[in-house]
Amino acid sequence: MKYYMGIDLGGTNIAVGVVDEDFRLVGTHSVPTGRFRPFEEVVADMARAARDTAARCGLGLEDFGSVGVGLPSSIHPKTGRVVFANNLGWRDAPFVEEFSKHIPKPIHVANDADCAALAESLAGAGRDYPTVFMVTLGTGLGGGYVHHGKLFLGGSGLGIEPGHITIVHGGAPCTCGSPGCLEAYASVTALIRETIEAMAADPRTLMRDICGNDISKVDGRTAFDAAAQGDGAARGVVERYIGYLATGLRSLITIFRPHAVVVGGGLCAQGETLLAPLRAKVAKYLYAADIFPPPDIVRAGLGNDAGIIGAALLETQAVRDS
Helix, strand or coil, rough: CCCEEEEECCCCCCEEEEECCCCCEEEEEEEEECCCHHHHHHHHHHHEEEEEEEHHHCCCCCHEEEEEEEEEECCCCCCCCCCEECCCCEECCHHHHHHHCCCCCCCEEEHHHHHHHHHHHHHHCCCCCCCCEEECCCCCCCCCEHHHHHHHECCCCCCCCHHCCECCCCEEEECCEEEEEEEEHHHHHHHHHHHHHHHHHCCHHHHHCCCCCCCHHCCCCCCHHHHHHCHHHHHHHHHHHHHHHHHHHHHHHHHCCCCCEEEEEEHHHHCCHHHHHHHHHHHHHCCCCCCCCCCCCEEEECCCHHHHHHHHHHHHHHHHCC
């Protein structure tokens, strides 16, 4: 049996998993990340967590050909350096060089959203489709494109950044520094902002009751929960949010023409409440939809394990490149 090891580094936790040759998780382990600690300390913790996870599965590092890592950043394809991980405070950090001091094995590194897309394409909701575009809805908006089992990283090798296509000229500022990005309108952060603004404009909205009139407790579910109870202000928030997301997806679908779009991240827990109107809004204005049917838009199937599984399977991509 061949085993793969994957590490998914997040702002809150370092999650590590062992995956077998059938893409099944054998075991997982996680430790706190500790945001904005020295880069070297976090990398050392990642290496220790990798060794501990292998031991928990009755394995040693000698049982793995390599280690795959998903990071919340673009990665320089030749040097393995982190370009910018804003949630960790890392910029131009020599990740592969530092990690190799602790684990002297081949290290495969990719953006965490690309890892999730790879996992969903090979082992999750997209496994029956030749080409898959994934979008992850969370604090930011990420995603990746997998074409016939191969992760698309573009000419630069940095991957794609679907959250930073422009959907509103001169629009709301984005964390990347540009105005009007899809992420500024269709991330969960944007949904929370819109919810709080709607609450301020309507003192009678049920959204106030759901969060106990405490804006610090507003989350991605608040507007959806109130809308399900018939609250007009909340319905407006949800409809606008889905409209923005559909606008971005129509452009991305027109460019990549995938067989399926997989929607992941915490907000996909809304299920058909999110997906049914999203499909309708995408199909209504999608280019040539009357000739070529829109792709299937489906909910991600691997949950929080997608990043780990995808990171582990980066080794399979390296084999394809050799």
